[in-house]
Amino acid sequence: MVFFNFSKITIYLFLGLFFIPKLSFSQSNAYNADKFHFGGSLALSLGSDFSNIAVAPSIIYDVNKYFSAGLGVQGSYVNWKNNFESYIYGASLIGLANPIDEIQFSAELEQLRFNTTYENNYKSSFWNTALFFGAGYRTNNVTIGVRYNVLFDQKKGIYNEPFMPFIRVYF
Template identity: 40%
Template sequence: MKCNFLGIILLTGLFFTMTTTTQAQEITTKPKSEFWSKVRFGGGLGLNFGRNNTNITVAPSALYQPNQYVAFGPGLNYTYQKFGDFKTTLVGASAIVISNPLDFLQLSGEFEQLRVFQSVSGLPDIPNSWNTALFLGAGYRLNVGGNSLGAIGIRYNVLFDDNDSVYADAWQPFVRVYF
């Protein structure tokens, strides 16, 4: 009788173990990540040609938008400028945070770090340098393709220095579109 009782306990234990394992496998099924559905791509492209001058900018970026009010992400920047004999190449990265507190308003903060390469034909090389900018901006939100991450506005470089900047002015207009 002890043998039958022990056998029943072992079979019962085995049954509960198998049932619990099956239920645990059903419960631990991972949901699909929604990360990529919240990522937006965009950036800027600038072309300017004139008499004896050229300015080309390519600035792709990406944003992660966890909700309708905030988005943030990295960006890259490449700019080539030529004015007569003077050439400048800028290569760098940025980080941006965008806030949409109202339906029509977009606020932004953008930190940018650029490596500056400059030269003038016929003169000794100009030492390479770094340019740092911190832009605070405000713009009117645009609805592009059902996406409200577009904006047109103005931004201000709070770190601007007339004697040490690759930008002509601290104030800069912007057009921003992310898809």
């Protein structure tokens, strides 16, 4: 299911992650660079028959003490020797709520494009949409928790489980 043209949106989001905080505003404007926080994840898993390399930067803006909203992009390469090779990319919208300092609730709408070539040269390309709701324990800029994909479908999706643990870090 495709909601948007995510190839263009992904490029705009990626550029926005790097250029929005660099914009200069006058003192009279309400812009506050301290309300922007960068985070994301890096993954590297290498073995004799398997490789997984992933980069997923994100940026959030503190709307107030209790709510933050942001954008993320991600890209990864997965290769399982004699089985398949995949290129995965996409974007996400992120919402965070902190009712108290130690608790964080999250909602994330994720749209990923999967391009996979199997060993027999069969190719599969599709978009996957996920809507995660999560909760976690937060201390300073680190949150540890679990999220649940409410759109999970064993037959159509790319995730093999609807629950996914996470560690979220923003600076």
